[in-house]
Amino acid sequence: MGNEPTSYRERKVISIGVVKELTGLSERQIRYYEERKLIFPERSARGSRKYSFDDVERLMDIANQIEDGVQTFEIRQEMIRKEKNEAKKETVREDMLRGQLNAYFHMRK
Amino acid sequence: MGNEPTSYRERKVISIGVVKELTGLSERQIRYYEERKLIFPERSARGSRKYSFDDVERLMDIANQIEDGVQTFEIRQEMIRKEKNEAKKETVREDMLRGQLNAYFHMRK
DNA sequence: CGTGTAAGGAATTCTGACACG
DNA sequence: CGTGTAAGGAATTCTGACACG
Known part of the structure; x- marks a missing residue:
């Protein structure tokens, strides 16, 4: 029921610039999918978004669906x-x- | 013999600021241990250091040893x-x- | 030897908005 | 609806150096 250990896949440590490279998406797209509540990055002490490897995979999945015309x-x-x-x-x-x-x-x- | 898959533990995606938070070390310390060839971050397109989770663990190990007086x-x-x-x-x-x-x-x- | 710090520049990230369709 | 872009500010990261001991 708990989820304390937080595996490497789940730890939010990747900045948007790296996510951009990893996924091939634009910052605009990445932020927009957050606005639409499809991903939930954490924020660092001074407000920059931090993503996990899971988020990165989810983003690639989202991008594929959007390409297929899914809203x-x-x-x-x-x-x-x-x-x-x-x-x-x-x-x-x-x-x-x-x-x-x-x-x-x-x-x- | 190869090592193509590159697991989450090994992917260099974490910026020095996050490593600082994760390890409690100063940027100075983190860069110095690199200078002494103890860790080998990659560089992003425009030159900022990228670390892996493995690097983070290694850094914590290094810090412990230094605390113990190891050079x-x-x-x-x-x-x-x-x-x-x-x-x-x-x-x-x-x-x-x-x-x-x-x-x-x-x-x- | 290991670490702190001030210095100046370059690159990153953020938000809110206008635009197109 | 999904995405591009210009705008201005704030925070990040980098390097080389001086300092202490």
């Missing part, structure tokens, strides 16, 4: 849909665990 | 010693493989 809000909806699905899976997993624990304690009565 | 040239010597050892291991591995292949072909004669 940003559609990409976003699909993103939200997937997140909900993940949350649901998580809930199901927890329910199963709870069920097993219950069964266990009843058994011991 | 930079000693750290470097130890580094070189380890590299030679790695190269040797690699050679041994190749020799063994060659030996096995030889044995195989002789057997088939």
Whole structure:
């Protein structure tokens, strides 16, 4: 449930200039996808955006979809849909665990 | 023998400012350890240093050793010693493989 | 030897806006 | 809608040097 370790893929340490080189996108595009809530860079102490390798991959995926004519809000909806699905899976997993624990304690009565 | 894939740990994408935050070292220190050939950042198109996560870890290790009174040239010597050892291991591995292949072909004669 | 600092220039990044379509 | 661009300011990074010890 927690996510403290933060793998290399998830650590936000890459500046927009490097992201530009890595993805081939313009700064304008990168910032715009953030405006449309498709990516969520962190900010350094004095306000410059910091991206993770995951963000970079996500950006390349977004760029491909846009090339295919998909609009940003559609990409976003699909993103939200997937997140909900993940949350649901998580809930199901927890329910199963709870069920097993219950069964266990009843058994011991 | 090759090393094309370049994992996240090895990709040089982090600017000195972020390395400073991550390690707690000063820019002066970080640049000095490079001068002493302990780390090897790449350079971006217009000359700013780029570090990898591996470099960040190595820097923290270096800082610890310096705190313990180890001098930079000693750290470097130890580094070189380890590299030679790695190269040797690699050679041994190749020799063994060659030996096995030889044995195989002789057997088939 | 290892690190701090002031110096000046060059490159980076940021925001808000106008433009096109 | 998605992206380009000019604008001005603020922060970053670079190098070579002087300093201390």
